[in-house]
Amino acid sequence: MLTPQTKTTSFIPRDELYNRLDEAQKKFSSQKLREILHEALKLKGLSLDQVAILLQAEEEKDIQAILAAASQVKEAIYGRRMVLFAPLYIANYCSNNCVYCAFRKDNTTLARARLSSKEIEEETLALLREGHKRVLMLTGEDERTPLEYFLEAIRRVYSVKDERGASIRRINVEIAPLDVEGFRKLKAEKIGTYACFQETYDEKLYTKYHPVGPKSDYLWRLYVMDRAMEGGIDDVGIGVLFGLADYRFEVLALLVHANHLEERFGCGPHTVSVPRIEPADGAPLSTRVPFPVSDQDFKKLVAIIRLALPYTGIILSTRESESLRQELFHYGVSQISAGSRTNPGAYSHPGEKTGSQFSLGDHRSLEEVISALIDDGFIPSFCTGCYRKGRVGQDFMDLAKPGLIQKFCMPNGLFSFREYLDDYASPPTREKGLRLIEKLVSEIPDRALQKKTSMGLAEVAEGKRDVYY
Incomplete structure (x- = not known):
C-alpha cells in the first residue's frame, strides 16, 4: 500500500547534501577511495556517504581507479x-x-x-x-x-x-x-x-x-x-x-x-x-x-x-x-x-x-x-x-540484479544488430559487423544459450524480422 506523500516539501535535503560533501572532503583519502571501489565491485550500489567521498577525487590516479572500477x-x-x-x-x-x-x-x-x-x-x-x-x-x-x-x-x-x-x-x-x-x-x-x-x-x-x-x-x-x-x-x-x-x-x-x-x-x-x-x-x-x-x-x-x-x-x-x-x-x-x-x-x-x-x-x-x-x-x-x-x-x-537479464539482452541485441546489418548497413559495415557477431557468439560460455542465439541469428539471416525472446 502506497503511503501518502506530502507535496509541499521537498524530499531532497539540500543543505544536508552540501554538508555531506564538506564532511567527505575532510574524510577523503586514496585508501578510503579504494575501499569503496572494492565494495562497488560487489554490484550492490553505494551509499550517499560513499558516493560523496568518491566525488572528492581530483588526482589522476584516483580518477583512473574510479573509471577502471566502473568499466568492470x-x-x-x-x-x-x-x-x-x-x-x-x-x-x-x-x-x-x-x-x-x-x-x-x-x-x-x-x-x-x-x-x-x-x-x-x-x-x-x-x-x-x-x-x-x-x-x-x-x-x-x-x-x-x-x-x-x-x-x-x-x-x-x-x-x-x-x-x-x-x-x-x-x-x-x-x-x-x-x-x-x-x-x-x-x-x-x-x-x-x-x-x-x-x-x-x-x-x-x-x-x-x-x-x-x-x-x-x-x-x-x-x-x-x-x-x-x-x-x-x-x-x-x-x-x-x-x-x-x-x-x-x-x-x-x-x-x-x-x-x-x-x-x-x-x-x-x-x-x-x-x-x-x-x-x-x-x-x-x-x-x-x-x-x-x-x-x-x-x-x-x-x-x-x-x-x-x-x-x-x-x-x-x-x-x-x-x-x-x-x-x-x-x-x-x-x-x-x-x-x-x-x-x-x-x-x-x-x-x-x-x-x-x-x-x-x-x-x-x-x-x-x-x-x-x-x-x-x-x-x-x-x-x-x-x-x-x-x-x-x-x-x-x-x-537484472542476479545477472539473469544478460541471457535475454545479449541475444536480443545481436538479433536486432544482425537485422540492421542485413537491411540498412553498407557492405563494409555489414562485413565487419558479421565478423563481430561470429566472434561474440563463439565466446558465449553457456552452450545452451550459444545454441539458442545461433538459431535466432539464423532466423534473421533467412529473412525473419523482429526476433526476440
Whole structure:
C-alpha cells in the first residue's frame, strides 16, 4: 500500500547534501577511495556517504581507479551491448522561459514549428530508412501542443512502416509533467520509458533558472515520477542538466531521488540521463555556464553513477563530442542517441531552418556511430524485447540484479544488430559487423544459450524480422 506523500516539501535535503560533501572532503583519502571501489565491485550500489567521498577525487590516479572500477561493473551487468535511439522533436513552442534553453518563450529569433500528422509520419519514415527502431519523442510545454496532440503523434509514429515493412518498436517519451490521469492516458498508448529531468535539484538555484511558466514550480516537477508511477508507468528516467549547480551535489541528489522511488514503489529509475549545458541560440546562460563541468569531472561523475546505481541505464546524448562519447561508452553509458537532430522536421527536411534546442557535439550518422561501435567491440542494439515481454519495472530489476537479464539482452541485441546489418548497413559495415557477431557468439560460455542465439541469428539471416525472446 502506497503511503501518502506530502507535496509541499521537498524530499531532497539540500543543505544536508552540501554538508555531506564538506564532511567527505575532510574524510577523503586514496585508501578510503579504494575501499569503496572494492565494495562497488560487489554490484550492490553505494551509499550517499560513499558516493560523496568518491566525488572528492581530483588526482589522476584516483580518477583512473574510479573509471577502471566502473568499466568492470558495466561489463559485468551490461556486457558489450549499447542501445541506440533517436530523439524526435515534434514541436518547439514553449511557455516556459528556462534561461539555458533555445525553446524558451522569450527567444523571438527562434523559428517555431509544430509538426502536422503528415509531417510526423515523414519524420518517422526518414528515421526508419536509416535503420532506427527506437525513438525518444519530445516537445515543448505549450497550449499549442496539448496532451491530445502528443498522444495522436504517438499513434502516428507507431503506424508508419518503411519499404521493408519495418516500424518503430518503442517510443520513449520526454514531455512536461502531467497529473496522474494524464499519465494513465500516456500509459494506454504503449509507451516505453517516461523521462523528465529535474534540471537542477538545488531548489534555490532552480527558481533562478526557471523564472516563469509552469516549469517554475519546483515541487510539481520533483514529484513527477511519483505521479507517473501512480499512473501505471513502469519505467521512468530521471536526470539533471549538469552545469546549473555543483555537479557533486547533483549526483548525490540523483541518488536520493532514485532511493526515494525505490523506497516508495519498490523500483528505482530505469534510466539516468547526464546532459551538460551546450550553446543554444537565444539562451545567453548557455554560453556562460554557472558551474562548468570539465571533461575529466564529467567522466568521473558518469563512472560514479554507474557504481552507485549499477542496474540503472545511463543515457548519453549527442551533446558530447565523438571522442568523449566513445570513451564514456567504456565507463558506464549503456544507451546513446545517434544521428540526432533537435529541431522539428529535420530528419525528413534537413534544409529547413526550424529552431534547434541546443548545439550538437557528435554530428555522425547512425551508420557512422554503429561502425565505430563495431570497431570497439560493442553490440549496437535496437532491442525492445523486454518491454514487449513485460520485463519492465520491478520485473526487470528482479532479473537484472542476479545477472539473469544478460541471457535475454545479449541475444536480443545481436538479433536486432544482425537485422540492421542485413537491411540498412553498407557492405563494409555489414562485413565487419558479421565478423563481430561470429566472434561474440563463439565466446558465449553457456552452450545452451550459444545454441539458442545461433538459431535466432539464423532466423534473421533467412529473412525473419523482429526476433526476440
